[in-house]
Amino acid sequence: MFFTGLLVGTANGLFGSGGGMICVPLLEKNGFDEKKSHASSIAVTVILSFVSTVVYFTKGNLEFSTALKFIPMGLVGAFIGAKLLKKMSGNTLRKIFGAVMITAGIRLLMKG
């Protein structure tokens, strides 16, 4: 669990994201069932994200007004996603998302 936190904090601190992707499988390896690993992962990452946010704020690198524009529909998406995806297989979406991430990563690497 200690090692899990070290890795999640590293990703969250360095990239402002990705902590959940590391935390969930590590919690599952620590014996958490799927639902509890997702829920508990949010608990870990929200605290770490709050600390990251404070650091970004003190360094003058937070754009609140831009972020606020994304929150309303983000909440809608999170709510609808949670409701609908209980009935659907998330596996196809994961594969699509994985492919999108790889493509985006390659584009970012090639960006000048």
Place this chain on the structure above:
Amino acid sequence: MEIITIAVVSFCTGVFASLGIGGGMVLIIYLTLFAGFSQLSAQGINLVFFLPIAVISLVLHTKNKLVEWKKIFPAMISGLVTVIIFSITANVIDTKYLEKGFAIFLIGAGGITLFQRKPKNEN
């Protein structure tokens, strides 16, 4: 940024976040590749975006007794050490290195997501 684009991107981010497969990355990808933000700015925006959604989710999950607070406490403590070190690092290094590092992280995480086995509880 157009309102419709923001709505679609944030909706998709919320959906992927609810699936627990990294919604924040969707937002950061959009902000850096299509909206012209620097990697550091995009990360900061994502952090602010994530917090209220995560807090609401956490309240619901706690109510449903899904959060193992005692068990994850050690992870929170060790995570606090590295998150402070690396968020300070992110804010002082050249944003180009941050961008390339994030790109490599995306490719790795994407590969894991793509080839991840289906969870046991899913249809």
